[in-house]
Amino acid sequence: MEYIIKDGALFVADAHANENRKEFLKLLKLIKNQKIKTPQLFLMGDIFDLLVGEIEHTILKNAEFIDLINKISQKIEVYYFEGNHDFNLKKLFPKALVFPLDSQPAIFKYKKTKLLLSHGDLNSGIINTIYTIIIRNRTVLSLLNLINGAGGYFISKKILSNLAKKRICAKIKDFKTIVKQRLKYYDTDEIDMVLEGHFHQGAQYKFDKLLYKNFSSFACNGSFFIVQSHCETIFLSKNLHDYAE
Secondary structure, rough: OEEEEEOEEEEEEOOOOOOOOOOOHHHHHHHHHHOOOOEEEOOOOOEOOOEOOOOOOHHHHHHHHHHHHHHHHHEEEEEEEOOOOOOOOOOOOOOOEEEOOOOEEEEEOOOOOOEEOOOOOOOOOOOHHHHHHHHHHHHHHHHHHHHHHOOOOOHHHHHHHHHHHHOOOOOOOHHHHHOOOOOOHOOOOOOOEEEOOOOOOEEEEEEOOOEEEEOOOOHOOOOEEEEEEEEEEEEEEEHHHOOOO
């Protein structure tokens, strides 16, 4: 199947939404009420600080966000690239096209440009690979959900508390070098652009004919991106603070 990016598509990455960080809710309301008009919404992962399909408490905490995304997906195309904070989501977003980790990266086309899309937590070492397999296992998660619920959600509450203290907007030293090494794992022979979130860097680099773009984190600066054909780099940066509800 060939996936197509349309003019006016909206991309947002790493909103890390939680009960104290609700700016993403404003963006969803602007889209739902058509104050921001877009034919497609691309959610590039880690949209939530913690949302797991089998963990009841995380669903309850994010119910308003989930409801809005589902309402939006009835009107426009929604593509959700699962991250390391939000996964096993298909049952939560039945109208969206959800890309779990094992379906990333995915190839999209915008006019004559071929783009490789993923959240960005691929190829992070053997330990991380083993961890991601275990933590996404539905049997493991169902057991954790029972323990978590019986204990007054003590596990998810502790994780959320720790995540709230995490510094997520720091600059990564030598990020361009890190990107160059990571790109070796991708098949980019016929690819023009690689798009990722995850790292929160808001950086863009050119490697020969390949353009790499790391989306800045919505949680850090309220930024999202609109696809425009007259824009030299295709993605035009916008800021939530420029919009009134």
